Amino acid sequence: MSTSTANSTAESALRRQRQVLDHLRGKGQPEIDPKATISHIAIYGAGIMGSGIAQVAAQSGYKVTLWDVTQADLDRGIHTIRTSLARSARKTGQPADWVQSILSRISSTTDQLAACTSADLVIEAIVENLSIKQDLFSRLDKVAKPTCIFATNTSSLLVADVSAKLGEERKQRMVALHFFNPVAVMKLVEIAYMDGTSPELLALLKAWVHDIGKVPVLCRDTPGFIVNRLMVPYNIEARQLVERGDATIEDVDTAMKLGAGYPMGPFELMDMTGLDTGYHIMKAWYETAPGLSGDPRFKPSPEMEQMIRDGYLGRKSGRGYYVYDK
Ligand SMILES: NC(=O)c1ccc[n+]([C@@H]2O[C@H](COP(=O)([O-])OP(=O)(O)OC[C@H]3O[C@@H](n4cnc5c(N)ncnc54)[C@H](O)[C@@H]3O)[C@@H](O)[C@H]2O)c1
Numbered sequence: 001m002s003t004s005t006a007n008s009t010a011e012s013a014l015r016r017q018r019q020v021l022d023h024l025r026g027k028g029q030p031e032i033d034p035k036a037t038i039s040h041i042a043i044y045g046a047g048i049m050g051s052g053i054a055q056v057a058a059q060s061g062y063k064v065t066l067w068d069v070t071q072a073d074l075d076r077g078i079h080t081i082r083t084s085l086a087r088s089a090r091k092t093g094q095p096a097d098w099v100q101s102i103l104s105r106i107s108s109t110t111d112q113l114a115a116c117t118s119a120d121l122v123i124e125a126i127v128e129n130l131s132i133k134q135d136l137f138s139r140l141d142k143v144a145k146p147t148c149i150f151a152t153n154t155s156s157l158l159v160a161d162v163s164a165k166l167g168e169e170r171k172q173r174m175v176a177l178h179f180f181n182p183v184a185v186m187k188l189v190e191i192a193y194m195d196g197t198s199p200e201l202l203a204l205l206k207a208w209v210h211d212i213g214k215v216p217v218l219c220r221d222t223p224g225f226i227v228n229r230l231m232v233p234y235n236i237e238a239r240q241l242v243e244r245g246d247a248t249i250e251d252v253d254t255a256m257k258l259g260a261g262y263p264m265g266p267f268e269l270m271d272m273t274g275l276d277t278g279y280h281i282m283k284a285w286y287e288t289a290p291g292l293s294g295d296p297r298f299k300p301s302p303e304m305e306q307m308i309r310d311g312y313l314g315r316k317s318g319r320g321y322y323v324y325d326k
Helices: 003-025 048-059 071-092 098-103 130-143 199-211 227-243 249-260 266-273 275-288 302-309
Strands: 040-044 063-067 106-109 121-124 149-152 174-178 188-193 215-220
Touching: 040 048, 048 063, 048 071, 048 098, 063 071, 071 098, 071 106, 121 130, 130 149, 149 199, 174 199, 188 199, 199 215, 227 249, 227 266, 227 275, 227 302, 249 266, 266 275, 275 302
Parallel strands: 040 063, 040 121, 063 106, 121 149, 149 174, 188 215
Antiparallel strands: 174 188
């Protein structure tokens, strides 16, 4: 891309961002009550992220339907939610029926289409694989209400790609709602929007994010949005330090906690995220991401691929860079 084309692309992106922000800050706009538009949320994927999103949505009064491939996946997800709520109840001195009252707002099913027919908002948190996500949304598009908003929790893919098989009307109601792990604790939600996303939809979603006790930030549909675009190269540098034999895993983690003030070191963070999720991000960026594909930094190393083949996925499998009690 020439410098002048890059400048004009950046200018038009900034103009668009200003339009959205002007609308969101506009004076005299009525306060938005998200519950007037969104009451039922269908969440696809009951893994680390889906179960966390289901928990915070139900805790904030929303009716949730959780879908996953097998009953065992759902049972594991509901168990995670119950354990997390019980811990929170102990810490904050909630009444005895608090956990159950929140769980009663969450139903679960393996019936993929039935899960979303009455939903106002669909949030997808399934495996980070483009064609699997595209196929899911394409099936849901045919049965969801025309007004239903579609959101992906993808870490690395473009909303434009995930929504590629949707009808035009639905595409305008599709965004990324990118939560952070652990969802119950992390305050941020990135809302990533496409050129056709209306300011009204963004305003509604910002209000919804506030309503579930989180803080929204807006970002154009760009690989990794804000946080992962900065965090993934940092993780890669950390891994390369160790793979070259420059420093140990423990010393890199200690250095970044005590020297940079980060709450976790990069290896602790990669274990928490899941090595497979990190791998999918790098692979997708290396293979297809605009402006990033072909960059050798993002090519997963043989050491990383071997860890994944060995099932060392991080906390969720009991072993990654560190060993965990299951
Ligand atoms: N782990 C993180 O820190 C993190 C943070 C933000 C976003 N994300 C994103 O959230 C999404 C889910 O990640 P996760 O960490 O919860 O993963 P996970 O492995 O814990 O859960 C993924 C879920 O997808 C389901 N699944 C597997 N194959 C499937 C298929 N073929 N069709 C439908 N569902 C299938 C699994 O049953 C599982 O419950 C990914 O897109 C990931 O990039 C992850």
